[in-house]
Amino acid sequence: MVPIILSIILIIALVFSIIVVVQKRKKAGIKGIKSALTTIFLYLIAITNLLAYWFNFLGLLNWSISVILLILGAYFTKYMPIPER
Secondary structure (H helix, E strand, C coil): CHHHHHHHHHHHHHHHHHHHHHHHHHHHCCCCCHHHHHHHHHHHHHHHHHHHHHCCCCCHHHHHHHHHHHHHHHHHHHHCCCCCC
16 A cells, blocks of 8 residues: 555656756746756666566666666756856
C-alpha cells in the first residue's frame, strides 16, 4: 500500500513541477530546447527510476541509465541562461 501511495505522490509532484518550470520559462521569455535539456534529463532520471521500481528492474542497467542521464544533464547546464539581477 505504501509504495502505491509514494508512487502517486511522485507522479503528482512531477506533473506539478513540470507545470511550474514551463510557466517560469514562459514568464522569463526563455525559448529553445537547449536551455531546457538539463531539466528534461533530470525529469527522465525520476521517471526511469519510477518505472524501474514498478517493473522490478532495479539493477546495473537502471543505475547506468541514471548516471548517463545525470552526466548529460550536467553537460547541458552550459546552455542554461544566466539570470540577470
